[in-house]
Amino acid sequence: MAEEKKMNAAPAKAVTAAVKKEDTKLGFFKRVAKWFREMKSELKKVVWPTGKQLFNNTFVSVAVMLASAVVLWGFDSLASWFVQGIITLTTAR
Numbered sequence: 442m443a444e445e446k447k448m449n450a451a452p453a454k455a456v457t458a459a460v461k462k463e464d465t466k467l468g469f470f471k472r473v474a475k476w477f478r479e480m481k482s483e484l485k486k487v488v489w490p491t492g493k494q495l496f497n498n499t500f501v502s503v504a505v506m507l508a509s510a511v512v513l514w515g516f517d518s519l520a521s522w523f524v525q526g527i528i529t530l531t532t533a534r
Contacts, residue, residue, distance in 0.1 A: 467475065490498065
């Protein structure tokens with residue numbers, strides 16, 4: 442009985458589309474122009490970093506890259522040394 446009340450409580454409504462549909466497709470150049478206008482309006486919303494922030498972010502990125510390169514070089518050298526040792530041990534016999 443409670444289910445019947447829930448079903449009857451919500452009247453059926455016709456769903457209308459809130460999105461405007463264009464009847465005709467825009468031409469190629471109009472679409473490109475529209476894309477550039479929208480891109481320009483979006484770029485106005487971007488908060489650009491200051492020179493100091495840009496320098497700091499660049500410095501941190503380069504430092505992390507160099508540290509990663511040194512760590513990878515170290516692991517590569519260690520692995521190479523280990524493999525050379527195994528090859529030397531197996532060929533000496």
